[in-house]
Amino acid sequence: MSSKDARWTHLMRVTVPIGALALVLAGCATGGDGGGGTTEAPSSDKVAAVIKGLDNPFFQAMEDGINDTAEQDGVDVTVQAAADIGDTTGQADKLTALAGQDFGCYIVNPISGTNLVQALSQISSAGKAIVNIDSPIDPDAAETANLDIATYIGTDNGAAGGKAGDFVVEQVPASSEVAIIGGIAGDVTSAARIDGFKEAVGDTLTVVQESAADWKRELALTAATDIIAANPNVKAFFAANDDMGLGIVKAIENAGLTGQIVVVSVDGNQDALESVEAGGLTATVAQYPYAIGSLGVQACEVVAGGETLPENIESPTALVTNDVAADAIAAFPQPFEEFENPLTDLLAE
Structure with missing residues (x-):
């Protein structure tokens, strides 16, 4: 991991780069039991992550955030990705294969609202933690399957x-x-x-x-x-x-x-930021997939420590126009503004 990435992960524990947009801890339940993470630490602190296809640079940055934070924090993580952004069945198969293994926390970024529900039912029934990132699991499907989702981390x-x-x-x-x-x-x-x-x-x-x-x-x-x-x-x-x-x-x-x-x-992918700077795209509303992935790992760390997660964690966004595109490119994949990490206090306990 580069010194830049290590510095980013350290900042994520204290103050993550993104400003006036302090993360909101909203109260929108997604789990079948009304939401909120379990306070009982899982039997294993190993983490599995199943994300969307790495054919899209957004999910490449998300994978980097997961892996870099896991390396920095000493978390044993396994990342699996769908073949491409439309591979709903393949993604579900990957999660099913991981569901019976010795992982205590599962980070999932579903392609659709329902394609991972069947595999997640097995995980939830086993009392293992589910951290839903980026794309929400359909709340009706989650309720029907009686899924206990520890938290949702993603963009509004x-x-x-x-x-x-x-x-x-x-x-x-x-x-x-x-x-x-x-x-x-x-x-x-x-x-x-x-x-x-x-x-x-x-x-x-x-x-x-x-x-x-x-x-x-x-x-x-x-x-x-x-x-x-x-x-x-x-x-x-x-x-x-x-x-x-x-x-x-x-x-x-x-x-x-x-x-x-x-x-x-x-x-806010790098090629889009470069297009904004060059006068192609007029603007992009930048999300920070690196931050979403990093927060996903940290959420699993909170669960492993026996703490309760907020039901919903909003990740940051920022409008990038030509006048700030160079700053956004220089900071990529990190945010170029500042925001406060909502998990800092829980990680410190």
């Missing part, structure tokens, strides 16, 4: 979409036509970001078309090309992730309209 996706919407409203004239490209149809995360965006733009702007591109750049390129052809007056796009945002940027470039259409996405 509605607020992230809202930040994008507020920015777009400032960038284009009132009544302008805008388009939306979301992830997998029916995905909870995508829906929350889109809903937040729509709520922010309200009646100020007109959403002329909404498409799904399965989180993939090439599908977003095709969708945006069709939208631009059908709606020549479109002034802005919102994409539910950076990969799709970069596909939209390419479609705009192909149409000879670079600089004439605003494009805002969500994630």
Whole structure:
């Protein structure tokens, strides 16, 4: 681990880089028993993590956060990833294979709200801790399966979409036509970001078309090309992730309209930050997958120490525009602002 990564993990224990956005300990139950982590330490302090596909740089950074924090803190962690962002069955199979092994805490980042529920039922029944990160497990499915989820750690996706919407409203004239490209149809995360965006733009702007591109750049390129052809007056796009945002940027470039259409996405991956600096993407609402992964490991440490976790831990976001893109790139994968680690006091006990 580099000295930079070690310094980051140390900061995560005290004050994690991200500012006025202090993490909120919300009270939104996700588990079948009404939420809140168990106070009884598991029989094993080994940690298993099952995350989404490493074909997406967002989840590469998340894996780095998990591994770096585990190394720094002396946690025995095993990380498994789906083959790609659509590999729901393969991801579930990986978790099933880990479920019967000697792990006391499981960090899970499900591809869909339900694809890991069956395997998690076995884990929960065995009294092992479940830390849900990034993409929430469907609460109805969790209740039906009687899952005891120790905590959820992730972005307020509605607020992230809202930040994008507020920015777009400032960038284009009132009544302008805008388009939306979301992830997998029916995905909870995508829906929350889109809903937040729509709520922010309200009646100020007109959403002329909404498409799904399965989180993939090439599908977003095709969708945006069709939208631009059908709606020549479109002034802005919102994409539910950076990969799709970069596909939209390419479609705009192909149409000879670079600089004439605003494009805002969500994630804050390095290639997106570089695109913002270069004038491709207009902005990205940066999440910090490294921080999410790191907090996931620390949550397992809290459980291993017999402490109770808050039901919900909000990870930070920040709007990155051209004027701060260089700062965001220099700090990547760490946040370039500051926020306080909500687990500091629990880790110290």
